[in-house]
Amino acid sequence: xxxxxxxxxxxxxxxxxxxxxxxxxxxxxxxxxxxxxxxxxxxxxxxxxxxxxxxxxxxxxxxxxxxxxxxxxxxxxxxxxxxxxxxxxxxxxxxxxxxxxxxxxxxxxxxxxxxxxxxxxxxxxxxxxxxxxxxxxxxxxxxxxxxxxxxxxxxxxxxxxxxxxxxxxxxxxxxxxxxxxxxxxxxxxxxxxxxxxxxxxxxxxxxxxxxxxxxxxxxxxxxxxxxxxxxxxxxxxxxxxxxxxxxxxxxxxxxxxxxxxxxxxxxxxxxxxxxxxxxxxxxxxxxxxxxxxxxxxxxxxxxxxxxxxxxxxxxxxxxxxxxxxxxxxxxxxxxxxxxxxxxxxxxxxxxxxxxxxxxxxxxxxxxxxxxxxxxxxxxxxxxxxxxxxxxxxxxxxxxxxxxxxxxxxxxxxxxxxxxxxxxxxxxx
Amino acid sequence: xxxxxxxxxxxxxxxxxxxxxxxxxxxxxxxxxxxxxxxxxxxxxxxxxxxxxxxxxxxxxxxxxxxxxxxxxxxxxxxxxxxxxxxxxxxxxxxxxxxxxxxxxxxxxxxxxxxxxxxxxxxxxxxxxxxxxxxxxxxxxxxxxxxxxxxxxxxxxxxxxxxxxxxxxxxxxxxxxxxxxxxxxxxxxxxxxxxxxxxxxxxxxxxxxxxxxxxxxxxxxxxxxxxxxxxxxxxxxxxxxxxxxxxxxxxxxxxxxxxxxxxxxxxxxxxxxxxxxxxxxxxxxxxxxxxxxxxxxxxxxxxxxxxxxxxxxxxxxxxxxxxxxxxxxxxxxxxxxxxxxxxxxxxxxxxxxxxxxxxxxxxxxxxxxxxxxxxxxxxxxxxxxxxxxxxxxxxxxxxxxxxxxxxxxxxxxxxxxxxxxxxxxxxx
Numbered sequence: 001x002x003x004x005x006x007x008x009x010x011x012x013x014x015x016x017x018x019x020x021x022x023x024x025x026x027x028x029x030x031x032x033x034x035x036x037x038x039x040x041x042x043x044x045x046x047x048x049x050x051x052x053x054x055x056x057x058x059x060x061x062x063x064x065x066x067x068x069x070x071x072x073x074x075x076x077x078x079x080x081x082x083x084x085x086x087x088x089x090x091x092x093x094x095x096x097x098x099x100x101x102x103x104x105x106x107x108x109x110x111x112x113x114x115x116x117x118x119x120x121x122x123x124x125x126x127x128x129x130x131x132x133x134x135x136x137x138x139x140x141x142x143x144x145x146x147x148x149x150x151x152x153x154x155x156x157x158x159x160x161x162x163x164x165x166x167x168x169x170x171x172x173x174x175x176x177x178x179x180x181x182x183x184x185x186x187x188x189x190x191x192x193x194x195x196x197x198x199x200x201x202x203x204x205x206x207x208x209x210x211x212x213x214x215x216x217x218x219x220x221x222x223x224x225x226x227x228x229x230x231x232x233x234x235x236x237x238x239x240x241x242x243x244x245x246x247x248x249x250x251x252x253x254x255x256x257x258x259x260x261x262x263x264x265x266x267x268x269x270x271x272x273x274x275x276x277x278x279x280x281x282x283x284x285x286x287x288x289x290x291x292x293x294x295x296x297x298x299x300x301x302x303x304x305x306x307x308x309x310x311x312x313x314x315x316x317x318x319x320x321x322x323x324x325x326x327x328x329x330x331x332x333x334x335x336x337x338x339x340x341x342x343x344x345x346x347x348x349x350x351x352x353x354x355x356x357x358x359x360x361x362x363x364x365x366x367x368x369x370x371x372x373x374x375x376x377x378x379x380x381x382x383x384x385x386x387x388x389x390x391x392x393x394x395x396x397x398x399x400x401x402x403x404x405x406x407x408x409x410x411x412x413x414x415x416x417x418x419x420x421x422x423x424x425x426x427x428x
Numbered sequence: 429x430x431x432x433x434x435x436x437x438x439x440x441x442x443x444x445x446x447x448x449x450x451x452x453x454x455x456x457x458x459x460x461x462x463x464x465x466x467x468x469x470x471x472x473x474x475x476x477x478x479x480x481x482x483x484x485x486x487x488x489x490x491x492x493x494x495x496x497x498x499x500x501x502x503x504x505x506x507x508x509x510x511x512x513x514x515x516x517x518x519x520x521x522x523x524x525x526x527x528x529x530x531x532x533x534x535x536x537x538x539x540x541x542x543x544x545x546x547x548x549x550x551x552x553x554x555x556x557x558x559x560x561x562x563x564x565x566x567x568x569x570x571x572x573x574x575x576x577x578x579x580x581x582x583x584x585x586x587x588x589x590x591x592x593x594x595x596x597x598x599x600x601x602x603x604x605x606x607x608x609x610x611x612x613x614x615x616x617x618x619x620x621x622x623x624x625x626x627x628x629x630x631x632x633x634x635x636x637x638x639x640x641x642x643x644x645x646x647x648x649x650x651x652x653x654x655x656x657x658x659x660x661x662x663x664x665x666x667x668x669x670x671x672x673x674x675x676x677x678x679x680x681x682x683x684x685x686x687x688x689x690x691x692x693x694x695x696x697x698x699x700x701x702x703x704x705x706x707x708x709x710x711x712x713x714x715x716x717x718x719x720x721x722x723x724x725x726x727x728x729x730x731x732x733x734x735x736x737x738x739x740x741x742x743x744x745x746x747x748x749x750x751x752x753x754x755x756x757x758x759x760x761x762x763x764x765x766x767x768x769x770x771x772x773x774x775x776x777x778x779x780x781x782x783x784x785x786x787x788x789x790x791x792x793x794x795x796x797x798x799x800x801x802x803x804x805x806x807x808x809x810x811x812x813x814x815x816x817x818x819x820x821x822x823x824x825x826x827x828x829x830x831x832x833x834x835x836x837x838x839x840x841x842x843x844x845x846x847x848x849x850x851x852x853x854x855x856x
Contacts (some may be wrong), residue, residue, distance in 0.1 A: 005479045005515065005727060007472050016467035016529070023458065024718050030451065035638065037761040039444035040451055044435050044548060045473070045534055045817045046493070046505070051433045065474070067495035070538055077474070087433065088441050096806060097793055101444070106534065109497055120472060131795040135774065148783070245771050249778035258538065268590075294574055299433060333465040343673055346563065352676035357463045357574070365464030365567060367559040368526055374753060378524060379743030411485055 010111075010119025019331045025316070026104055026150060029124045033102040036139060040128055041101045043084035049074040051083045051299075065108040065119070066365045074424050077108035078390065080310065081125045082295065090301025097130025097304075100139075107312075116284045116315040118389055124287075127308030129296065134239050135306045137272045137291065138246035144276055144287050145252050146307055152318075152325045154237040159252075160217075160259035161239060161274045163208040164231035164290075167260065170213055176201065181215050186261075193376035220244040223258050269291045274309070278319055285318065331383035335422060338366035338375045339390040349390045351415050352400050356388070359419035361426075380405050386422055437548025438539075448757045453579060453744070454532055459574045466554055469529045471512035477502040477726075479511045488691075493547075504842040508738065509553045510723065517806035518555045518729025520545055525558025525732075528567075533711040535740075544712045546726070546744040552715075555736030557724065561668050565700045565719065565735045572704055572715050572737055573680050579744075580753045585714055587680075588687035589702045591668060595662035595688065599640055602628065607691040610642050614689075633644060642689040648672040651686050672701060696720045696832075702737070707834045714747065715739035759811035765804045767818040768793035777818045779843050780828050784816070787847035808833050814850055820833035838846060 014022065014026055030040070049066050078084060081103055089099060103125045111118055126143050128136040141159055148157050168175040181196045188196075190211065197207040213230060216223055220240060223282060228237055240258070247256045256274075264273045273290030277283075282310035289309025296304035320326045335356055339349035353365040364384070366375050376387055389401040403410040404425045413421045435441055443448065458468070460685070477494050485762040494504035508513060509531055519526060533552045541547055554571050556564040564663040569587055576585050596603040609624045616624075618639065641658060644651055648668060656665055675684045684702075692701045701718030705711075717737025724732035748754045763784055766778035781793040791813070794803050804815055818828040830844060832853045841849045 005476055007512075007515075008474060008476065008497075011472035011474065012470070013472065013512070013522065014470035015516065015517070015523075019468040019470055022470070027455075034760075034790050035788070037764075040447040041444055042440070042442035042450070044439035044537070045443065046436060046439065046548065048436065055430055064741055065497065067497075069436075069493065069495075073436075084435075084441070087435075088443065092443065093442070095443075100792070108474070120474065128795060133795055133797055135778075135793065138778070139795060142782075242771070242774070244503045245775055246778045249775040249783050249801055264791055270554050279699075330469050332462075336465075343670070346670070347673055347677040350563075350566070354678050358464070362462050362465055364528070365563065367556060367561055367564040367567060369561055404621040424754075 007027055008119070010113035011116065012120065015380065016332070017329075021320075021326055022313070022317075024329075025313070025320075026122075028150050028179070029102070029104060029147055033124075033126055033143060036100070036126075036143045036146070037142070038100040038102040039380075041085065041088060041103050042223065043081060043088060043103065045078055045106060045341055046075050046080055047084060049076045051087070052076060063109050063303055065094055065110050071076075071274065078105070079109045081107070081123065082127070082310075083107055084300070085125070085127060085308075086129075086292075086295045086301070086306065087299045089296050089304060089306075091300045093302065098113045098128075098136070099129040101129070102126045107315050116312075116318050118314050122313040124311040125308060127306060128206070128234050129306045131307075132293070132305035134213075134243035134272065135246050136305075137274070138243050138250070140289060140307055140309050141247060141256060141274055142250045142252060144289075144311065145250075145255055147311070148276065148286070151320065153319055153323060154255075156278055156280075156319055156323055157255065157276050158279055159274055160242070160262040161240075161256060161272065162258065162260050162262040163236055163272050164263065164269055165197055165271050166227060166236045166240075167213075167263065169233050170227075170260075171210065174202075178210060180211070180265065182261055182263050184254050185214065186194045197299040215302060216258070216260040218257060219253065220258050225312065227258070227260070239272070262289055262290060268295055270294060272307070276311070276316075283315045286315050291356065331385075332362065333364040333379075333382075333384050334361040335386035335388060336366060336375060336379045336384055337388040337390075338370075338372055340372060341390070341392045341395060345390045345392065345395045348386070348395050348398075348400065352418055353390050354392065355418050356422060359423065360388070361386075361422060364404065376403075376405070386425060388418065429548060432579075434546070438541035440546065440700050444760070445757075450741070450745075452757075453741070453748075456578050457530070457532060457575055460578055461552075461554055461571060464554075465499065466528040466530040466569045466571070466573070469513065469516060469531050471506070471509060471516060471531065471533065473506055473534060474503050475506055475512060477504045479515070480504060480507065483578075487772075491537050491539055491739075493538050496663075501773065506533070507533070507535055507537050509533055509551065510555070510720065510736065511727070513525075513553070513555060513559075513736075514720075514723045514729070514734065515727045517724050517732060517734075518727045521730065524562070527557040529557070530554045533646055534631075535745070544740075544746050546742050550741040550854075552739040552741075553736060555734060557732050557734045559735075560721070560733040562700065563674050565702070565734075566671050566678070567673060568717060568735055568737050568825060569702055570678045570680060570685060572717075572739065573678075573683055575739070575790035576704065576714070579748065581747055581751060582683075584706055584708075584747055584751055585704050586707055587682065587684040587702055588690040589668075589671070589684060589700065590688050590690040591660070591664055591700050592697055593699050594664045594668075595641075597661050598655075598659045598688075599638065602630075606638060608693065610691050611688055611693050617626065626786065639828065644686070644688040646685060647681065648686050655686070655688070667700070680719070688786060692716060692718055696723055698722060700735070704739070708766070711743045714743050757848055759813075760790065761792040761807075761812050762789040763805045763814035764792045764794060764803060764812055764814060765816040765818075766798075766800055767798060769818070769820045769823060773820065773823045776823050776826075776828065776843065777816070780816050780818065780846055783843055783846050784850060787851065789847075789850060794795065804831075804833070816846065817823045 269290040271291035276286035339345040571660035699719035765772040
């Protein structure tokens, strides 16, 4: 391969053996989101850089694929979907609330590639706009769980929930500065966290208290009294009560816990935040989200409570591979159709392929003019079940030979009867 | 709305009413491609600019969204998929040929936006690698037709086929320079075309002959003798014979014609080329493609015959809208679930929603705490069929009320019996 035309670092080429599984994962997200009453939207993949500066602050700009377009405008490949979706909400005041929207979109971040983190990836998004109530957060969390359960990861993950308003009450006026330090703790460890808190001007005992708070973790009914004692306001306890009431009713009590160290990196979250994590603790977040009640009005819309989550495809793939749930798929085709001879045989083979496709079968017409023995052996190896052969003898009789590659059984039928004969073999 | 954060010109925001239809169109392409035995692949959306310079020449560079990344490298948002896919083929010598690959990907072109042409769009691609035979071209054309038929455009389009090798023999050594002039003719008209041919050094009678050649158009059996008389080599006539034999066997004789003015813009095509066009002649090409036997080896792979097509979503949408085939869709949800009261009722409502979703229904749990009358009237307006109501009375009895919004009929059932009761109403 020539140098210089390789794909860029952190980007993927996905071959059929993997894309088969991915297509099923994408389709499952569509189905699960629809089962929760969410509707799909699509946003641009390139946006004015300003859109992200406005919402996420300068911090995100270093990590974007941003550039000046030919008109001299600062633009970026989208690093996340929320600002664009929020702008779409802001624009359409006519749509009745709540809006329950999902999206499947490619995104780009200019970060150092590593396991579960790429420069180009896909993200599943789900958001509810218009409801200030915890049952809206519960719906987004439940949808995320239903999806992970559906793809086979039920016992592999947990969802960690926290509440920024409670944490602000508990941590006091410096909460906003402490959040990023807590957020980085899993990456940098306890020592560096203490140093960062000290640099912020906290005393050793104050730093110790932050670490204690961040270690609160467990089922809501177990930690509720601790959260209350630490100083969470009663009305927030009530919000969390209602959130967990719905989640428990959905049977998610074993998968959704409180974890006060889950504060989420982005500055715009308000209230409840949540993250899906692998139980083994090996990977980055599977999904993350929370409330962002201020964003739609920031983008020119009316005040709109909002909650939503994004789930990247990279960590999901790592977990599915570890769980042995990657790559189990049916063969590409149900049948191969081949011919030996001239125009008459080719024509009959094409008609046979068309008839089987119309009947809903996945059909490979031989386009390499290989010897039938080669075609048959490749088809058998790939798990293709049926072969249709048109030779001179068959064509003279206006028929085709249909062979079951599993049993070896072979019959001769007119093209018109081919679909029912094929279905009979596949059914039996 | 604030200035400066609007979406970029030529980019789209797609709301649920349109995305519903688009999702179905995308899914239909997956299904049709699979029925032809094609497998899906995915390529990066950002590539080294060099990849396109190599394959498509400098001409394409002015029309790309290209920029220098933070590492100083010249990169571009992909304007087409063929180079990336061909590189994927070049890399994997282990995969047995033929490779029949499809892809659904976003693309970007820095062109002036107009009807059917956007700066960001989706494209369906289908390619066969490894077969030099016309039945491979026929498969790609047939797949394209099967797709357009499937989405309801059967009587709205035609496919125009030509053969670059025949045209080179007919036009002589200057064919390569004449192709782009013929390609531009529909846009610039006959006068400018004559001028361009004259600027190339052709005499008036030579220019006249080019215009005559470009006007050859009709079913293959009607124009075959003309194409032969003009000077197409016998072996190319034979290739076209075989191509149309397969297409006719597929029942596509009424939709696929020869049109010698169809030469395709890009320099890399070899042999057969094809374009899908609306019969009314109002739009740009619906899809376009052809043979590009030299590209895989140009990218470091072994010599690999190849044929493929790309179909953009913008012209497809215009045609579907004109045909009245856009926007006919079922309601978002099958059922809404609402509650009046406190924790007990909310919990029961959540359990009811979960039970219906598990049974495969699309369910909207009320997250706005609105009065039931408002929820019911919105649901009726949107065509939602069922409503589940949990009030104090129901909750005391451990039951829910199920209402058929079409007939007005209402029953009370325990949550466990809700799915079967709902199915009974939906079925009847």
